[in-house]
Amino acid sequence: MESIRCAHCQQFIIPNPRIKNQRYCSHAACQRARKTLWQKQKLKADSDYKTNQKDCQKQWRENHPDYWRNWRAKHPKYTERNRLQQQERYRQRAFKIANMDASKTYTSIKSGCYFIIPEAFGSGIIANMDASIQKVRLILDG
Template identity: 45%
Template sequence: MGTKRCLACADDFDPCPRVAAQNYCSRPECQRERRSLWQKDKRANDSDYRGNQLACQRRWRETHGDYWKKYREQHPDYEQRNRELQRGRNEAIKAAPVAKMDAIAPAGSLRSGRYRLRACGSNGVAKMDEWIVQIVVLTRA
C-alpha cells in the first residue's frame, strides 16, 4: 500500500494497513475535519441520528438551564461585545430596505411566482427563518 494524499491538509501520508479506505492523515486537525464532515452528512441524511442529537441537546438544556446566564456573569466582556455587535446588526437592518422597491404595488398587480416569506417581529425586524412559497394568482381584480 503506497502513500496517499490527505483530503484535509493535502499532505502525503502512509495509511494504516488495517484501514483500507483511510483518506485523512492522523493529525488532530485533519481528524477533526473528518469527524465534522461525517457528522454533517449524518445529520443531513439520517433522521434517527438527527432526532437523537436533538433529544440529547434538549436534555442538556433542561439540566443546564442557567448555563448562559452564568457564562454571561463570568464573562462581562463577552456580553458587552455581543450587545455592541447586536446594535450594529439592528442598525444595518434598519438601514437596509426590508422589501423590494415595488412592494407597495397597486391592488391586483401581484404576479404568480415564487416568493421569500419572512415573519417580522413587532419591531419590524425579520427573523432568520424564511420560507420559499409559491403564489398562484387565480383571478385579477
C-alpha cells in the first residue's frame, strides 16, 4: 500500500483503506485540524451560497421590475380580495380588543412588539400582531 503524507503533521502514514482521499493521520491534533478546515470551508460555501442566492433574487427583480405591478394588474380580483381580507382581519382584531374590559385591556398591555393599527381600523388601539412591526415600550403613568 502506498503511504501518504499527513497534511497537518507531515508524517508519512499508511492510509486507512476505508477512508476515501485520506489526507490526515489519526493523531488528535491532525483530526482537529481536518475538522477546523472542513468547518471553515463549509461556512465559506454556505455564505457563498447565500450571497449567490441574494444576488440571483436581486438580479431577477432588476430584470423584472414590473413583475409584481403587472401581476396585480392582471389579477385585480385576487388583489382586491387580498386587500379586503386584510381589512377584515384588521377590523375583527380591533373589534375584539374594543370589546374587552377597558381597564383590563389597559393594564394587560405589556412592553413588546406591536402593530399600530391605523386610525380608520380602530381609533388608535394598539393590537398585538403575529408580525413584530414596532417595538413598543409602555410607560404607564399613575
